[in-house]
Amino acid sequence: MTPDTDDTRAVTGEAPRIPKRLALVASKGTLDQAYPPLILASTAVSLGWEAGIYFTFYGLDVLHKDRFDKLKVASLANPAGPMQLPNAIGALPGATAAATRMMKKWMTDARMPSIPEFLDMTRDLGVKFFACATTMGVMGVSEEDLIEGADIAGAAAFLDYAADADVSMFV
Amino acid sequence: MNPNSTPNTDADTTLDCSGLLCPLPVYKAALVLKRMGSGERLRLVTTDPGALEDIPAMARQRGDLLVSSTADDEKQVFVIEKGSQP
Incomplete structure (x- = not known):
C-alpha cells in the first residue's frame, strides 16, 4: 500500500479547514433588491466563507452588462x-x-x-455568479450580454452547489 | 507578551471605518486581516451601531481573537488578534 502523499493532513495531523458556504438566489431586478444578496455575499466571503449567488428571472438583470447600472426602484x-x-x-x-x-x-x-462596485468587490473576493440558463433562454439574453465572471447554469448545477451550503436564502 | 492582568491592546495596524455602514467595516477589516500575520493585532474604529454585534461575529467566524472592545456615544474601538487562518 502506498502512502497518500497528497493528503498533507495525514502528515501534519491538522484538522481539515472546510469553509462554510452561503448559497443565495437573487430573483429581483430592482435597485433596492439588488443590494441584499450582494451585501450578504460580500460579508460571507469576508468571514472566510464561500458564497455563490444564482441570478434568476429579473435578478439576471444584475449580471446584464447593459442593465446592471440602470436598475430602478x-x-x-x-x-x-x-x-x-x-x-x-x-x-x-x-x-x-x-x-x-x-x-x-x-x-x-x-x-x-453602487451595484457595479459591489459586483466588482464580490467577484474579486471569489463569490460565484450563476446566471440562470432558463432565464437567458426565456428573456433572450446571450452569454455576451453578461458581465465577466458569470457562469451559465441550470437549477441542478446550483442545487449541487447549494447542497453543500450551510446557509441558503431566496431573495 | 504583556504579563499584566490588563489585556495589552497595542495594535500593529489601525483601520478607521468611521462613517461606513454594513458590510463595509467587516469587508475592509477582513481585507486588512488577510494581509496580516497570525498573532498580529488590528485596531478597528467604527461608528456603525451594527458593528457592536458585527465585529465580534466576524472575529468568531474568521477564527480571530477579539482582544478588547470599547464603545462610547460616537464610536466603537475593537482590537482583534489574527488567528492562524489566512
Missing part, C-alpha cells in the same frame, strides 16, 4: 420606497426615475458602493 405600488407617492402620481412619467435618483443619492450619501 419603482414609485408605483411601493409604499416603502424612497418617494412615498399615491399610485396615481407614482404612475406618472418620470416618477420612477425620480425615486431611483433619490435612492442612489441615499446610497452615495451613506458611502455605500
Whole structure:
C-alpha cells in the first residue's frame, strides 16, 4: 500500500479547514433588491466563507452588462420606497426615475458602493455568479450580454452547489 | 507578551471605518486581516451601531481573537488578534 502523499493532513495531523458556504438566489431586478444578496455575499466571503449567488428571472438583470447600472426602484405600488407617492402620481412619467435618483443619492450619501462596485468587490473576493440558463433562454439574453465572471447554469448545477451550503436564502 | 492582568491592546495596524455602514467595516477589516500575520493585532474604529454585534461575529467566524472592545456615544474601538487562518 502506498502512502497518500497528497493528503498533507495525514502528515501534519491538522484538522481539515472546510469553509462554510452561503448559497443565495437573487430573483429581483430592482435597485433596492439588488443590494441584499450582494451585501450578504460580500460579508460571507469576508468571514472566510464561500458564497455563490444564482441570478434568476429579473435578478439576471444584475449580471446584464447593459442593465446592471440602470436598475430602478419603482414609485408605483411601493409604499416603502424612497418617494412615498399615491399610485396615481407614482404612475406618472418620470416618477420612477425620480425615486431611483433619490435612492442612489441615499446610497452615495451613506458611502455605500453602487451595484457595479459591489459586483466588482464580490467577484474579486471569489463569490460565484450563476446566471440562470432558463432565464437567458426565456428573456433572450446571450452569454455576451453578461458581465465577466458569470457562469451559465441550470437549477441542478446550483442545487449541487447549494447542497453543500450551510446557509441558503431566496431573495 | 504583556504579563499584566490588563489585556495589552497595542495594535500593529489601525483601520478607521468611521462613517461606513454594513458590510463595509467587516469587508475592509477582513481585507486588512488577510494581509496580516497570525498573532498580529488590528485596531478597528467604527461608528456603525451594527458593528457592536458585527465585529465580534466576524472575529468568531474568521477564527480571530477579539482582544478588547470599547464603545462610547460616537464610536466603537475593537482590537482583534489574527488567528492562524489566512
